Amino acid sequence: MLTFSKMHGIGNDYIYINCFKETVTDPEKLSVFLSDVRFGVGSDGLVLILPSEVADFRMRIFNADGSEAMMCGNATRCIGKYVYDMGMTDKIEISLETNSGIKYLTLYPDANNKIESVKVDMGKAILVPREIPVNSDLERFIAQPVTVDGKEYAMTCVSMGNPHAVVFLPEVDSLDLEKIGPSFEHHELFPDRVNTEFVRVIDDHTLQMRVWERGSGETFACGTGTCATVVAAVLNGFCKKEEEILVHLRGGDLRIIYHEDDTVTMIGPAIYVFEGKMEYPNL
Numbered sequence: 001m002l003t004f005s006k007m008h009g010i011g012n013d014y015i016y017i018n019c020f021k022e023t024v025t026d027p028e029k030l031s032v033f034l035s036d037v038r039f040g041v042g043s044d045g046l047v048l049i050l051p052s053e054v055a056d057f058r059m060r061i062f063n064a065d066g067s068e069a070m071m072c073g074n075a076t077r078c079i080g081k082y083v084y085d086m087g088m089t090d091k092i093e094i095s096l097e098t099n100s101g102i103k104y105l106t107l108y109p110d111a112n113n114k115i116e117s118v119k120v121d122m123g124k125a126i127l128v129p130r131e132i133p134v135n136s137d138l139e140r141f142i143a144q145p146v147t148v149d150g151k152e153y154a155m156t157c158v159s160m161g162n163p164h165a166v167v168f169l170p171e172v173d174s175l176d177l178e179k180i181g182p183s184f185e186h187h188e189l190f191p192d193r194v195n196t197e198f199v200r201v202i203d204d205h206t207l208q209m210r211v212w213e214r215g216s217g218e219t220f221a222c223g224t225g226t227c228a229t230v231v232a233a234v235l236n237g238f239c240k241k242e243e244e245i246l247v248h249l250r251g252g253d254l255r256i257i258y259h260e261d262d263t264v265t266m267i268g269p270a271i272y273v274f275e276g277k278m279e280y281p282n283l
């Protein structure tokens with residue numbers, strides 16, 4: 001039998017497996033199996049909680065299509081809640097090894113000593129320049145032209161360990177993400193595919209974002225994507241560094257700060273939904 005937990009960070013839901021107790025032999029196929037809502041559980045992917053030799057814990061994250069991602073903001077917060085609430089640590093400052101380096105978490109317990117929110121030092125944002133002649137350094141990063149389904153968009157490309165293309169638009173509610181999402185994801189500019197954020201600026205402290213995730217489709221939230229969005233908003237002059245920016249996503253809100261030293265802080269909730277047991281599937 002395999003014991004798993006379902007958790008989410010503002011609706012970005014993954015199946016979490018505690019690999020201190022369980023053995024997962026084929027995480028890519030298991031992620032495809034579990035993510036399916038009819039034959040499995042239904043999720044945006046699979047997250048493994050593992051021992052680490054360099055940090056307190058280690059995370060591996062797999063998208064719904066089985067591809068392994070470098071980082072996941074929402075899963076870092078959920079792991080913080082999991083390890084504290086399950087008694088695997090009594091520290092409220094923990095380190096988490098990811099495929100994109102070690103991340104540092106601060107856990108905030110509620111009155112019942114269960115974690116309700118987590119702050120994550122997400123490390124430095126990496127700006128991805130365009131390879132065409134430009135007038136200024138900043139112009140190398142913002143408003144990169146891209147033609148998708150015959151329409152021209154201006155995108156700002158930011159890596160938070162994983163790649164994001166951020167597009168600012170006057171409104172995002174009516175977008176047909178099922179159609180334009182895959183066209184961004186598989187665009188020839190991105191041989192490794194890309195996560196795409198569609199963003200409306202509400203004011204200089206508030207943004208609205210929808211996301212099409214590489215390997216999982218439209219999700220209700222994306223932590224790394226929200227960080228990339230705030231970095232892009234600062235580069236484009238919509239927001240300022242060192243100020244807390246509130247980002248509304250389909251599943252809730254995240255608070256992000258882009259610091260002077262280019263590191264990014266993310267603060268948001270983590271929710272435990274249920275634990276389940278299943279026979280290890282024949283994959």
Ligand SMILES: N[C@H](CCC[C@H](N)C(=O)O)C(=O)O
Nearest residue numbers: 069072073074162222223224
């Ligand atoms: N949902 C995640 C990111 C998953 C990234 C994945 N889709 C990829 O880079 O392939 C987050 O909260 O940051």
